[in-house]
Amino acid sequence: MTWSEYHESTKHSLESLRRTPPSLDWANMPDPFRHYEGVPVLDLPADPPSPDVSALAVLNGFSGSAPAGDGPAFLSQLLFYSAAISASKRVPSTGQRYALRVNPSSGNLHPTEFHFVTRGLKKWPAGLYHYRPSSHMAEQRGVGDFNLNPGGSDSSAPVTFVLTSIAWREAWKYRDRAYRYCLHDMGHAWQALALAAQAIGCDTFAFGHFSENEASQSCGLPQDEWPMLIVELRGRSIPVCDEQACPPVSYGGHANQISTETIVYPAIEEIHMATKLNRNAQECNSAPEPPPKSSGEIKLPLTASSQTPFGEIVRRRRSALDFQGGTRSISLTQLSAMLSVASRPFSSDFAAARLIQLYLYAHRVEGLQPGVYRVWPDRSELEQIRSGDQRVAAAGLSLGQDLAGNACVALSMIGDLYRAVRAYGDRGYRYVHFEAGAIGHRLYVAAEAFGLAATGIGAFYDEEVHRYLNLTPKQGQVVYHFAIGYAVPDSRLSA
Ligand SMILES: Cc1cc2nc3c(=O)[nH]c(=O)nc-3n(C[C@H](O)[C@H](O)[C@H](O)COP(=O)(O)O)c2cc1C
Structure with a gap:
């Protein structure tokens, strides 16, 4: 399937809605929280301070600063203002509460997971981590120097995020069209991270053009998590020390099963394959022609x-x-x-x-x-x-x-x-x-x-x-x- 076939086949029309009336299998609803069990879980300090800059200033490209602190304080502040739980809602009929996060998500289904690699942070072991928003903690999936190498050269960034998508979470509700929403969600998560990083004095750079097989391997990702973006963080506000990291030792951890049954949507598998870079990640990456320019009255x-x-x-x-x-x-x-x-x-x-x-x-x-x-x-x-x-x-x-x-x-x-x-x-x-x-x-x-x-x-x-x-x-x-x-x-x- 090509991208245009996928796009065409997932367009909404009166006819397509008649063909597939909405129906949800609530008993099989995917868990919006992924956990890697059997690995150390590290605390991130509670209630990190609010960055000292206005939201509009950040949106206009100004940076804030981070209070002098250590690795845990820095990571806590970054994640609390980009990916953490920030509110909850009550279902009137059952009284049950469900969580809402800083980053929005289609249907509140949250297909995006935040993994990150650190090196040389003060009081924080170099390694590979997965953010656990349900308790604002970090699952330590490995220690040592995990080099993700997204731009083709050795990365020296002290913090690098790998954002992944679990497409089934969205497909449960939106079926074939869900891949589009996973990509939108990824865009939201990326900006949520980039803006929070900037608010605490860091620059970010996002790589979309990388070999996902290599990234999956380096991060030990299970089959249902697809790496989509790699985001490097740099800046003087990141609390680093001179620690030399040792070669990586992966603990992996056991990924929780997010629902009883996973239904495979072939169109989603196919569009994912069609947009995958299996070969050299540098291929097919030329700057696009500039966008059209015109004026208005x-x-x-x-x-x-x-x-x-x-x-x-x-x-x-x-x-x-x-x-x-x-x-x-x-x-x-x-x-x-x-x-x-x-x-x-x-x-x-x-x-x-x-x-x-x-x-x-x-x-x-x-x-x-x-x-x-x-x-x-x-x-x-x-x-x-x-x-x-x-x-x-x-x-x-x-x-x-x-x-x-x-x-x-x-x-x-x-x-x-x-x-x-x-x-x-x-x-x-x-x-x-x-x-x-x-x-x-x-x-x-x-x-x-x-x-x-x-x-x-x-x-x-x-x-x-x-x-x-x-x-x-x-x-x-x-x-x-x-x-x-x-x-x-x-x-x-x-x-
Ligand atoms: C890509 C995307 C598509 C969405 N589409 C709709 C939509 O069609 N209708 C709607 O009412 N809300 C839509 N939403 C809003 C979500 O339902 C909302 O983000 C989610 O319930 C979480 O709530 P929060 O944004 O307050 O955290 C969409 C959100 C995203 C990110």
């Missing part, structure tokens, strides 16, 4: 500001279940700020030339007529594509989800899949979705910084969106929807 104003601290924002970030319709608007300067941080460059080997274009459905923005606009980020301009009330259209295109019409703005993220594949081969299919998730994550954090809320929307009628926006496949295809506005309070939520 509306100049976005200077951006609004917000001083709310990064830690407070990312730990209180939540997806809105629905938005308050009514008359309350957002300002054009807030919209301008959110679009500006969504368009900043990413530090990675696959997102240098942007592969996503944003289309905006403006419902209630002060000083902006309702309509559909294409965003031209280089010139901070909007080009009007359609005029008039878009609320019914935005909700209808998002599989009839009211939240896309009740929000102040909704977005279609259009992926330049052909340009991606020309540059990176079929692997480019992943990169378009990573980028969409990463943009979505920046929008979540920016919206929260302005006292708004956001929701990622993975469900939409693909071809209807193309028709509505007048797009041919060569111009791009919709890969993600998004909505931002004033959240309807959720009484099931507690911090």
